[in-house]
Amino acid sequence: MKDTHSKMAFLPLFICSCFFGFSQEKQVVPEIFEQYENYKEPLLKERRITHSDVEPLINRWKNHPEVEVRKVGESIEGRDLTLLSLGTGEKDVFLWSQMHGDESTATMTIFDLLNFFADDSFTSEKQELLQEIKMHFLPMLNPDGAEKFQRRNALGIDVNRDALRLQSPEAKTLKRIRDSLDADFGFNLHDQSRYYNAEGSSNPATISFLAPAYNYEKEVNEVRGNAMKLIVEMNEQLQKHIPGSVAKYNDDFEPRAFGDNIQKWGTSTILIESGGYPKDPEKQEIRKMNFLAILTALFSIANEDYQDKELLDYQNIPQNDSKLFDLKLTGLKYDLLGDSYILDLGINHGEVPSEGEDKFFYRGRIADQGDLSTNYGYETIDASGFKIVPGKVFPEVQENMEALKKLDFAALLEQGYAYVKVRNIPKGESFTKFPLHVVGPTFEVPQTLQPGMNPTFFLKKEGHPGYAVVNGFIYLMEGANPADLIVNALIFR
Known part of the structure; x- marks a missing residue:
């Protein structure tokens, strides 16, 4: 891996004279994915990571000219909540992870993605991507829960059931950031039980998606529909690597949950649940699948080719089962x-x-x-x-x-x-x-x-x-x- 941590080799975000056609995205993402090991953050090797593990990784970016690092809040026990933003595009993409303290797979992936954008490979592709979108990463929303590797925060509540009352500072921060960004797309990044399987199959549900419902009727408007179409795009890439191991999470409306409400507030919201994979107790292979899925989504948002997908293909993704x-x-x-x-x-x-x-x-x-x-x-x-x-x-x-x-x-x-x-x-x-x-x-x-x-x-x-x-x-x-x-x-x- 190139010394991305000291070099931080972002190139200036100028418009490249050899403009890269986004129509080639389907070829570029697999090429990037082949080099994943070059971007994988080596200091994160296991799921049980705490705020003290990620804080030094966040601090690496504070003096980088192309990355904005902002403290956006504090947890109940006083740990910093930090947002890292990069890109200059008009399409805002907000990704938050570890809302549940023991669900850390995508937290690792976020730092892999940052390393990818710091690497000096695929320069023109990244330049164009970052001219179209602006990414905002909140790697660890519940650091107090992460400290004990438990689902709930220090108050003992599920932050993902605090979208209405907004009692916890973590929930208040998430709501405030969502509102200030008015993000076009939101990624709600979680882990699920490894005992889920894709319905009708012995395959574990390694990745499960959901475009959360915004009402009890489970209606599909343009906002939710765009989330569904983007999931279809991610599923197509994942099927090449974990065929039959992608499922769809239950979409019953939960009025207290953030995903459901953020969808209702106008941000196309995608839930990604990291489940199980054979002989992968620390979820390193699943971390890699998150990298592929999110990277696919970022390119698809930039070029808007998700718009060509069919909603029926989302409905055809098998349901989560628990067998x-x-x-x-x-x-x-x-x-x-x-x-x-x-x-x-x-x-x-x-x-x-x-x-x-x-x-x-x-x-x-x-x-x-x-x-x-x-x-x-x-x-x-x-x-x-x-x-x-x-x-x-x-x-x-x-x-x-x-x-x-x-x-x-x-x-x-x-x-x-x-x-x-x-x-x-x-x-x-x-x-x-x-x-x-x-x-x-x-x-x-x-x-x-x-x-x-x-x-x-x-x-x-x-x-x-x-x-x-x-x-x-x-x-x-x-x-x-x-x-x-x-x-x-x-x-x-």
Whole structure:
């Protein structure tokens, strides 16, 4: 990556004599996207980012002649709300992110976009774009929530349900900026559950769009229609990279929500929800898809080619559904009170905040069980004929956590052990960086499966290699590689 942070290589925004035809936008965006890694902000590597992470990135731009950096408000706890603007065009585009403190994917993307505009590539294309539009980025609207990686602000309210009362300073700031800009387009940037799928498909809803309704009748006027058409344009680009993984968010009118009201106030508003993607827990691939979608939209707004899109193509985007599990096991044999049953299990890995270096750990749970033939999994295993067997407790009590380091965990799993007793368990700890659960001396293994329970058991079938499931993570027992074991088990006292 070129040294965009020190060089900040914006060229003067003059009209290029070799005027770039916006009709070539569909070719330019893929070319830019191919070079995405050159623009990706290297200091943002994970979702759990706070105001102290983004403030130095914002400060980089304060002395740049082509970028206006303004403090536009403060959060309840006194953290700055900052707006970064660039471009000279008459079409104003307002993008705000992290209204919910734990929804940060697009916050990372905003800094990737700024790096793109600072890079010395695609100079003439950027010059023309910036002559047509003026962009305004508010990267982190709820920094107090981001500090704790929680949805709500310091008052405990959902800022996205404060568009009418305007009780919080964050909501007041958003409303004031929207009104002062009277923006032509607004991008309401969020994250959604990774368990959403595109309706009728096993594909996760990696990106979901919405042109919010502005009344209960869900009428479509020119303002909302333009948002719909722009979504069609973004969807066409995304389908080339995540086919079948784009969905449409529910458009029921919510009178307290900002997206619905900003649409009503005259700004064509697009909601972008970042969902799930296989093996992308920190949403780096989804961050990249946001970059593609927003960049596509910016060029389309500049040349107005979204006007040629059909509203029907927006309606044809599949709806969000909620039928995904992290792990789906089908056809399991389960014995209970002398009878045998066939069960499917849907297992999810919930994130639990943690102190210290580990910002979170996973707590597996059985999300559903029974006939799950209409559901899907990020990982699906046909376990037909395999019998569920409870894990055993290793009989040798360990003195402390340090003693566990001497155990051969792969061998213990092969012998059917899922729990290890420890006499002195540190207070306040809920998880362990070992692949077996740590339990107190009097712990007894649960003998029944129930929704909400921790999924820890073995799958056995005569003549076939078995599986171990510990805290919802599954391992094939035959030839198990210790390096493949997930070091995220729980502590039960």
